[in-house]
Amino acid sequence: MTEYAFTHLRHVALAVPDFDKQLDFYTRQWGLSVAGTDGDTTYLAAEGSPEQYVVRIRKATDKRLDLISYGAADAAAVDTLAEKLGRGGVQLINEPGTLQTPGGGYGFRFFDNDGRTIEISADVAVRRHRKVEEGEAIPVKLSHVVVNTTDPEGTVAFYEKYFGFKVSDILMHPRMGNMMWFMRTNSFHHSMAIARGPHPALHHASFEMRGLDEYMRGTGKMLRAGVEKIWGPGRHLAGNNTFSYFLDPNGNTMEYTTELEVLDEDTWHPHLYDFSEPEVTDQWGTANAMDEFVAAKSFNDVDKGLFVAPPV
Template structure:
């Protein structure tokens, strides 16, 4: 099967691009690259042109997730696999590729949640390195969805998209895009509706977590959960809310898997202590906002 390099970027719909641009620039600490004539705002935390895109919308939520394949050959393998399996991959126009500063790009729709998934191998490499404003963000870490039919969604990701399950917790699952080593680049949480759970950025050291907590608290930004420590990934976490109430996370540390002879997925104890070894509890607003911009109508019947 085809091979991934990483989760490349997440695209969010926001109700006020100007307000959210300031938040992700000043509070989260991403580097604002540009806002184009359509009002689309691009951010990075690496040498990629973007790792986060904000689209103006009347309905805030998640628009799509982009995954970078290892090279052009792997991208073509993915395309042919999707065609063979009837997933109806749709090539992105040259005009939009230019807007995204990407090479060949195509998209499919995850049939259980309606989330649009994007695949590419080339994105503009920025000459100047990402320079942290405060939090030493290392990378976009993962996206997590609240999902009605977790089992079918896991089956789709593992059988059609070459993801591997790292751990199970009841019906919930944490998955990695092979052969990316990090414990999870995507996760699925059982819920009564399909929607965004949270977006994660991995940071360099534990001080980033503590300093961020005080910065968020002093700025009257709602704290959703933490700081605490997750059992599944062993990471120290801190969750807070963006201007539309969508949940963002900083995390420090994460289990890494070798490409060969990796451990099997565990069946973790369904206990609150599994989600936080330190015994914390999330706020009611945690992971509660973020409608999926469903594209189910694009799936061929």
């Protein structure tokens, strides 16, 4: 049996030109809490998550995805992965060492095949978190991150080869072919997904809500606040999770979700779903149509950070 190199998704880091609006959105509207600030960088935690932070925002001229961070089982697993990447000719940004970010730990960064910065870490201190209560429309944790790439087949192969990610399901279109691959690194249906797009960029980041009621309350809270809704509310077939997508002030798509499927990995076989069928994109039939507006917003802007290490 193949071992997963990553235990779980930790956080996503974004650099944005409009920092003040971004911070206001994630704290006062989206429901994250400030865990710390260091110069131009603010760390945002989800109340229900043991991760030190689930989103990091940094004030910068260029909008970019700074990095995506995953956990490893222990320091030995970090070293093993660094060696494996080095042997494969993958460009490491730094060698494994002590991390200077909140919670410390041991890890390193590297560029994936598309030039995204990925961080892997172990032994990061656990944050004091709490149970999200009934009716609280705030994220419990970061659920998954989806990325765009012009070479999804290559990116899927990269994440399979080096980290043991497995494909849970694939979305296809009769004219466009295979378009999205849902990838797992534990028994959750997906911690990441890889989408075919016009350029590598963040497609969306998704936050797990306590349950259906809290997910709907969060959706309603965004609608009432006038946050631009991209798509939803609805329930996807792949992953069986609910979705409501909104645009943050710097044009990144963020999702409230809940009830993402946990797989029985011994018996699971990936499906190839045709997303031109409305029941595939939304089992409920409540969401607006998956059209060119939704696709265009999901493509995001051209990422300015490819093969450029973030300063922090």
